[in-house]
Amino acid sequence: MKLKDDKKYARIFGAVLKLVTKKGLAGMTMGDISKEAGIATGTLYVYFDNKDALINALFAACRENSVMVSFRGYDAQQPFKPGFRSIWMNILRYRLHNFEEFIFQEQCYHSPYITAATREKARQLAEPLYALIARGQKEQLIKNLEPDILVAFIIGAMNELVKQIHYTGSTLTKTRMNTTFDLCWDAIKA
Amino acid sequence: MKLKDDKKYARIFGAVLKLVTKKGLAGMTMGDISKEAGIATGTLYVYFDNKDALINALFAACRENSVMVSFRGYDAQQPFKPGFRSIWMNILRYRLHNFEEFIFQEQCYHSPYITAATREKARQLAEPLYALIARGQKEQLIKNLEPDILVAFIIGAMNELVKQIHYTGSTLTKTRMNTTFDLCWDAIKA
Amino acid sequence: MKLKDDKKYARIFGAVLKLVTKKGLAGMTMGDISKEAGIATGTLYVYFDNKDALINALFAACRENSVMVSFRGYDAQQPFKPGFRSIWMNILRYRLHNFEEFIFQEQCYHSPYITAATREKARQLAEPLYALIARGQKEQLIKNLEPDILVAFIIGAMNELVKQIHYTGSTLTKTRMNTTFDLCWDAIKA
Amino acid sequence: MKLKDDKKYARIFGAVLKLVTKKGLAGMTMGDISKEAGIATGTLYVYFDNKDALINALFAACRENSVMVSFRGYDAQQPFKPGFRSIWMNILRYRLHNFEEFIFQEQCYHSPYITAATREKARQLAEPLYALIARGQKEQLIKNLEPDILVAFIIGAMNELVKQIHYTGSTLTKTRMNTTFDLCWDAIKA
DNA sequence: GATGAATGAGATTTCATTCAT
DNA sequence: TATGAATGAAATCTCATTCAT
Structure with missing residues (x-):
């Protein structure tokens, strides 16, 4: 059983930052973020409530x-x-x-x-x-x-x-x- | 014959401006706009393509x-x-x-x-x-x-x-x- | 007061026929028909109930x-x-x-x-x-x-x-x- | 992990075929299809773009x-x-x-x-x-x-x-x- | 924990029809 | 009668979130 992965936080944050200049905060979906971060959508919810x-x-x-x-x-x-x-x-x-x-x-x-x-x-x-x-x-x-x-x-x-x-x-x-x-x-x- | 109503443009614009400070650009739906402007949702599409x-x-x-x-x-x-x-x-x-x-x-x-x-x-x-x-x-x-x-x-x-x-x-x-x-x-x- | 115009029936029928080969029966709207026939949408309802x-x-x-x-x-x-x-x-x-x-x-x-x-x-x-x-x-x-x-x-x-x-x-x-x-x-x- | 389900393709296709004889291609909505297939509307879009x-x-x-x-x-x-x-x-x-x-x-x-x-x-x-x-x-x-x-x-x-x-x-x-x-x-x- | 399919509420958009002019 | 704006129900599609694996 793995523990929460600190690198993954960084990957997620990095993804959001990369997307915000391209799509703006409004046009950025959880799907976009997970894709950009290279993880599954569901995984986002392991790290954040919503x-x-x-x-x-x-x-x-x-x-x-x-x-x-x-x-x-x-x-x-x-x-x-x-x-x-x-x-x-x-x-x-x-x-x-x-x-x-x-x-x-x-x-x-x-x-x-x-x-x-x-x-x-x-x-x-x-x-x-x-x-x-x-x-x-x-x-x-x-x-x-x-x-x-x-x-x-x-x-x-x-x-x-x-x-x-x-x-x-x-x-x-x-x-x-x-x-x-x-x-x-x-x-x-x- | 009814003609496109210049006042309606103003009403629509006014509605958007009123909503943007409350809900932000992201959280503002076409339904919100039409309701605020006092017209039907479909009518928005008479005045704007999307x-x-x-x-x-x-x-x-x-x-x-x-x-x-x-x-x-x-x-x-x-x-x-x-x-x-x-x-x-x-x-x-x-x-x-x-x-x-x-x-x-x-x-x-x-x-x-x-x-x-x-x-x-x-x-x-x-x-x-x-x-x-x-x-x-x-x-x-x-x-x-x-x-x-x-x-x-x-x-x-x-x-x-x-x-x-x-x-x-x-x-x-x-x-x-x-x-x-x-x-x-x-x-x-x- | 004008009477219903026989030429208009022909125009409407012609429009439908022209559209059917292009868009099929499914993809043909009353708006399409009226535009193709060169009349207003409302006028269609003068000539046909629906x-x-x-x-x-x-x-x-x-x-x-x-x-x-x-x-x-x-x-x-x-x-x-x-x-x-x-x-x-x-x-x-x-x-x-x-x-x-x-x-x-x-x-x-x-x-x-x-x-x-x-x-x-x-x-x-x-x-x-x-x-x-x-x-x-x-x-x-x-x-x-x-x-x-x-x-x-x-x-x-x-x-x-x-x-x-x-x-x-x-x-x-x-x-x-x-x-x-x-x-x-x-x-x-x- | 759930994988895309081949049986679901069959269910969807089956639903369309069942509906086409009843309602025709024109009168068949995505809602009808999903209901007939026994899945959520959104799921259709997991399997097909539109x-x-x-x-x-x-x-x-x-x-x-x-x-x-x-x-x-x-x-x-x-x-x-x-x-x-x-x-x-x-x-x-x-x-x-x-x-x-x-x-x-x-x-x-x-x-x-x-x-x-x-x-x-x-x-x-x-x-x-x-x-x-x-x-x-x-x-x-x-x-x-x-x-x-x-x-x-x-x-x-x-x-x-x-x-x-x-x-x-x-x-x-x-x-x-x-x-x-x-x-x-x-x-x-x- | 990780995955991505499944969900369904809700957003956008369309369109037959009505209505005021 | 003719017009085309107005309507709103219904269609398509999106997306945050859940869930089975």
Whole structure:
């Protein structure tokens, strides 16, 4: 008697991510997923109770992953701007390199699959970002607007940039990354 | 003799927009739409060949509408910044006041309902915005980056702001609109 | 106030006949018929109570027409064989020149559209043919088998010949008509 | 693990054949078929892509079956006439005993369900019959007409006979079979 | 646990018929 | 009478989920 197979979770998640950019969340059936993952439909139900649970689990995983990556290498001791910059770059790189995860999360956010609980949990994961903004404001380096507005601005701009870059297929040189960061920085700096 | 009723197009479109915020694009059936519109299911097929066609038509209509509104009152003779500002405000107001249309368009963009042709047509409608950016660059008022990047930045930031404002239910005072515009302007100004 | 238009009956019947070879009886909708006839769907219901009535009416018309033509020029005074021959030729020519009517009747015969009453009426129209066969048998020119069998044989063979000729697109010369008649005659002659 | 069930194909085909004589090809729904076959509607789509595919598959199966049976017991070494006779009898018996299959094929032939490919494949299966006719002509036992004409004549006559016999409910004694064969033979013999 | 056939509720679409003009 | 939009019942087909192996 075999135990649940961790590799299979990965295969299933991978399949969903691959499909979401092609078919969207709406047009993706359990049959599609199982086929893409190379397993039987029934097997999906060994690993997840139902479609909702599957989507929610992947959403949570992506979210956690994305936050972890964002703050990688961040040192609260260093001055604000370079710290903020490295986080900004982390997020940008993450979304570009994990474009499918990024799109998946976007699609989920306004879908009926995601429960209120999952949504709330996702929001909490953004806390460190709010804290960072607060620090910048305290140090009078960042405009003194509501943090919600600032975060929305920063994230919204970045999201669209990522799509732009991905869909036009343009390579992102260091210089270009710098200039786009400057756009953001000029917007929010005090 | 009964003729095809223009009001019915409006009723159908209205129904879809009402439903999309409640159920999402995925969870919206033709039955839901017809019921919401107060007509028989079969009647939907008098006006549209199928669900895809219906969604595409509404998408195109929203897109066109949104562009038309954006440039309302724009006078190319006036100096750049106030012109740009009025357009930016138009877009913001439009998305806030027609939040359902805005969400609908976002949901559509990565869905399998929208055809490549519709997507391309949507892109073309953004041309005036690109032209405006070009003018700003020519007058050396705006940073000399690729217009794609600048547009993505402006639009992305605004989209997220709109959602932020809508979901938190905060009222948008004139002062707040001004400060958010300043965020944008500071980002892109030369 | 206009009266029912005789030309319209013809247009409707013509449309059905044109469609039956293309789409078959099964795949033919009232919409198809009205479009092909160049009238509105609703108008069909001015002329016929419903689809069944329409099909039955056309079936009856075809049947009557086909019988009328079969015995055209037949003179009961002339000797049997030439009389039988001319009738046989009449039937063959009719089916070839009115191939659509012929196919339509075949399709109807085993369809749920045709009522038992219509079917029975159709059978009665074949009476003269039975009478003819009886005469041939009385004159000991034709095999003394049950008339049903003989008629089935003659008609069945001819029907298949007609299709053969029509679909291969071969032209039917006088000589070929004669040889095919001889096939039939050799079969049934005493 | 459950595997696709060959018996289920048979059940489905059986259901269609049972229904076609009752309701005709037109009036037969997928719901009717599944009910008659004692399975769920959805299950039909496990076995066939759609209604067309189902009808085409059954048509092909009937055709193949009918040809196989026709030449059962045929020995090319024996003289022509008894060989031809045994095949003729095979075909007649097959159509009588599998009347539903026979009617189904007839209904299909001019229906929109059957694709050109299926039609062509059906034609090819008739080749052995053409070869047989050719042999008879070579041995100068059969009239020297185009084989198409002869086959059409033989088959057409038989088809109508079969219907005649079936619908009148008359039992087919050996003597009657012989006399009807003689009709056919007298027609085509040199 | 793994499989994929089986299920049936529900989605999309069709179409004979009606109805307002 | 003529029109063709409107209807809704019924047809086809899909798909999340279950179940037998």
